[in-house]
Structures are given as C-alpha cells and as structure tokens.
Amino acid sequence: MTVLLVAHGTRHLTGARTVRELADGVAARLGQPVAVAYADVRGPTVAEALERLPGPVSLVPAFLASGYHVRVDIPAQVAAAGRAADVTITPALGADAALLPALVDRLAEAGVREGDAVVLAAAGSSDAGARAEAHAMARRLGRLLRGPVPVAWAATAEPAVADEVARLRRAGASRVAVASWLLAPGLFADRLHAAGADVVASPLGGHPAVAAALAARVPLRVGAAVG
Structure with missing residues (x-):
C-alpha cells in the first residue's frame, strides 16, 4: 500500500517544510516512504500526486478538523483523478x-x-x-x-x-x-x-505526537514503494 499525506497548503516555505517534516516522521514510523500533496494553494495537487503513485493508496489528511476539505474537496479530487476505487481516505486528526x-x-x-x-x-x-x-x-x-x-x-x-x-x-x-x-x-x-x-505557541508542526497520530491512521498492510 502506498501512503499519501495531504495537507491544506500554504505559500509559506516554512509551512511546506513542516509538512515534509511530518511526512518524514510518518514514514519513519511506517518503515516506508510517504508522498505529499496539497488540497489547495500549492502543488502537487492530489490528482498530480496520484498520477505517479501505484495503488492501493492510503490517503491521510493532515488536518486538525473534518471540515470542507476533508469531507468534500479531497474525495472530489480523488474521484476526479479516477482513483476512487483504489484510494482509501483515513480520518482527519480531529480531537485526538x-x-x-x-x-x-x-x-x-x-x-x-x-x-x-x-x-x-x-x-x-x-x-x-x-x-x-x-x-x-x-x-x-x-x-x-x-x-x-x-x-x-x-x-x-x-x-x-x-x-x-x-x-x-x-x-x-x-x-x-x-x-x-x-x-x-x-x-x-x-x-x-x-x-x-x-x-x-508555535503550530504543532513535526512534533512526534502528531506524526505518531497520523501514522496510526494507516492500515497495517503497508510496504509498497512510493513512485
């Protein structure tokens, strides 16, 4: 299974580096690479990321709430990419x-x-x-x-x-x-x-607790390489 971490997106380079840091933390816990995409503002978009990722894909929303992007936007982007059949969207972080x-x-x-x-x-x-x-x-x-x-x-x-x-x-x-x-x-x-x-206080960022919570949402059957 391939893992794709999807964040909101920001024009701040520090924000993008933080998302990559989070993805690296998740990857270390899963023992496999984790790809990154964004729901808005910057690329790669969800569709662009899915173009190069083999299925099945576990898409992990790096969102603290299950709002519009998680409930509507990301599923719509997955469907528009023609990958609804082999992409599973995990729950957002919420009040974990x-x-x-x-x-x-x-x-x-x-x-x-x-x-x-x-x-x-x-x-x-x-x-x-x-x-x-x-x-x-x-x-x-x-x-x-x-x-x-x-x-x-x-x-x-x-x-x-x-x-x-x-x-x-x-x-x-x-x-x-x-x-x-x-x-x-x-x-x-x-x-x-x-x-x-x-x-x-600073944003939660790459704190180990955040990476662990995101990794815990990925099904146990992992191991496919990110293309």
Whole structure:
C-alpha cells in the first residue's frame, strides 16, 4: 500500500517544510516512504500526486478538523483523478487525545506560566462539526491544565483570537497564552502573533505526537514503494 499525506497548503516555505517534516516522521514510523500533496494553494495537487503513485493508496489528511476539505474537496479530487476505487481516505486528526502532548509541549516552549489564561486558537471553519472538534480539544486541554480553555478563530468563525484575548484581559487575566491549534506556519499562524497575547505557541508542526497520530491512521498492510 502506498501512503499519501495531504495537507491544506500554504505559500509559506516554512509551512511546506513542516509538512515534509511530518511526512518524514510518518514514514519513519511506517518503515516506508510517504508522498505529499496539497488540497489547495500549492502543488502537487492530489490528482498530480496520484498520477505517479501505484495503488492501493492510503490517503491521510493532515488536518486538525473534518471540515470542507476533508469531507468534500479531497474525495472530489480523488474521484476526479479516477482513483476512487483504489484510494482509501483515513480520518482527519480531529480531537485526538494523542495530540495533547504536542499542545502542551508547544505552550511550554513558548513560555507559558502557571496561572496564565489559555485560549485554543484554531484556523476557523463554517462547518459545525469541525468547530465542535476544536471545542472538544479545548475541553481536553482544559482538564489537563485544570482551568477553562475557550476557543477562538483565526478566520471565518467567531470570536476572533484578538477579541478573545481582549475579553480575557477584561475578565482580569494578567497574562494570556495562545495554544495554536494549527499544524504548520502560514497566514493563520501569523495572525495569532498579531492578536495581543503575551505567549503564542508555535503550530504543532513535526512534533512526534502528531506524526505518531497520523501514522496510526494507516492500515497495517503497508510496504509498497512510493513512485
């Protein structure tokens, strides 16, 4: 089985390098190469990647929520490439508890302190299910940190991250930390740094917990080389 990791796509070169780092981490766990494609913004597209990959293919969406790209766009691209019969799309990461170590480590690296108000900042989606996944992850993080963790959004949904940071300050928080519920650097990550928080964690990126969670979605029957 061939493995194809599909990410959203970004014009930031650092974001593209992060996706490749993630793919390498997945490959190390599976013991086989992992190809990369993008659902939007940059190439190779899903169709371009599938043109050179032998089947069957396990397509792994590197997405933190099961929004439009995961539910509609990626399956449509697979179908348009004529590969619906031999491509299996695995679940997105969603509110996987296995990702908590990555969130906590990124906050610690950024300098979060005990007593800081923490907000989980996600990309944003018009899809209610995708937003619910972010809220579920915030509840997991809140239980671990022993305090409420509200959710805010870099785009599309409300409240915006800057508005939530301001609300927490009005509520008496002396310091506000943003936990980045993002996979890679890019436009949304840049917006978090402009939101006025004292601490902004880096995206989860190539953290071992993320690579392990992605690899766990691939069926056990692997071993075909990436062409």
